[in-house]
Amino acid sequence: MLLHTLNRLARYGMVLAACLCIIGLAGCGPAADVPDDGKLKVAVTFDALKEFTQAVGGDKVDVYTLIPDGTEPHEFQPTTQTIKHLGKSQLFVYSGLGMEPWAPKVVEAAKNTSLHTVNASQGVTPIALTDEEDVKEHGAYDPHIWLSLVNAQIEVSNIAAALAEADPANADYYRNNAANYKKQLQALQDEYARKFASVPRKDFVTGHAAFAYLCRDFGLTQHSVESVFSSGEPSARQLARLADYCRANDVRTIFVEDMVSPKTSETLAREVGARVETIHTIETSEDDESYLDRMRDNLEKIYASSLR
Incomplete structure (x- = not known):
């Protein structure tokens, strides 16, 4: 600390x-x-x-x-x-x-x-x-x-x-x-308010806690490897707690953001048998994709993960 x-x-x-x-x-x-x-x-x-x-x-x-x-x-x-x-x-x-x-x-x-x-x-x-x-x-x-x-x-x-x-x-x-x-x-x-209204799970796991406002919009909850500002490293106890959560809730997808190192998320995914998917924080331009394109990609991936 x-x-x-x-x-x-x-x-x-x-x-x-x-x-x-x-x-x-x-x-x-x-x-x-x-x-x-x-x-x-x-x-x-x-x-x-x-x-x-x-x-x-x-x-x-x-x-x-x-x-x-x-x-x-x-x-x-x-x-x-x-x-x-x-x-x-x-x-x-x-x-x-x-x-x-x-x-x-x-x-x-x-x-x-x-x-x-x-x-x-x-x-x-x-x-x-x-x-x-x-x-x-x-x-x-x-x-x-x-x-x-x-x-x-x-x-x-x-x-x-x-x-x-x-x-x-x-x-x-x-x-x-x-x-x-x-x-x-x-x-x-x-469009996504209608989709998220009927999903069986309302949470997802991501690399850092950047999506609180998105969660508020759609009634979701984020669980993150790192803090709001993606600084520092999570403790072994924090990672163990998150791994236990993923196993208990059959989490199959760990999201990682484009501007954050994926190493810790990849380690967590291997430990719990999940795959890693990239979602966007839209802080830097990417492959000529628009804000609307990337937000749709974010929402669709989170929605897909909520179906299982």
């Missing part, structure tokens, strides 16, 4: 040091490579927000993702390039609820008086964290709101309002696009 806490404090210190460093260096180096094509320049933090912004903004926006593909957002440390992109942007979209603790410092360092900033979590009913160490490091709430089709609609509405404020001439365009995209999100929600 002590080592786990020290590791977390070290990571927090690295992020804080990086923020302080980039504030000092924000005025140095070449300008960010942002195209001057007349479109609204929008910086977002990770892939799900990029997709929401593109769905709403259409051909009126250029969207740049600050966290590079393949980087775990919880571990991201901003750089001078992060600052420079915000310095050239007109809108900055972040997910909030502790997902991007560096965001206020980065906005301050950008010194961009024309930058509109939107916390896309506004209006979401958050799920409180229960682990004291997670609360100390990340804040009071689970930040994985975009993995809920209900919350995704709230984020889309917030993004549409921010785009309309930043670019009033195209406000109706943004609102119409948002309404159309929200209809697609709601249709997928309705």
Whole structure:
């Protein structure tokens, strides 16, 4: 426990040091490579927000993702390039609820008086964290709101309002696009609400506890190998308890997320005679698959696992 806490404090210190460093260096180096094509320049933090912004903004926006593909957002440390992109942007979209603790410092360092900033979590009913160490490091709430089709609609509405404020001439365009995209999100929600209503089991086992909001949407329960923030290693006792649960409940599938090491999940699966399936946290782009494609894949796999 002590080592786990020290590791977390070290990571927090690295992020804080990086923020302080980039504030000092924000005025140095070449300008960010942002195209001057007349479109609204929008910086977002990770892939799900990029997709929401593109769905709403259409051909009126250029969207740049600050966290590079393949980087775990919880571990991201901003750089001078992060600052420079915000310095050239007109809108900055972040997910909030502790997902991007560096965001206020980065906005301050950008010194961009024309930058509109939107916390896309506004209006979401958050799920409180229960682990004291997670609360100390990340804040009071689970930040994985975009993995809920209900919350995704709230984020889309917030993004549409921010785009309309930043670019009033195209406000109706943004609102119409948002309404159309929200209809697609709601249709997928309705489809799987009907499916999950009659399944014999309402739980699943996954690599880290990123799906609490999805579970709330559909009345499900997640059992996870690792915590909400996929940090540290589970103890032998925790793994033994989870293995006992899997055997007692005939769990045949252990899910693992695309951004988390599968080793522990694979070990658990071998021990209980289950298979490993990948589901998506949609923090980074994957094979040109859309948010809707990946959410459908997640829901279908969880649904299939609930039938046995």
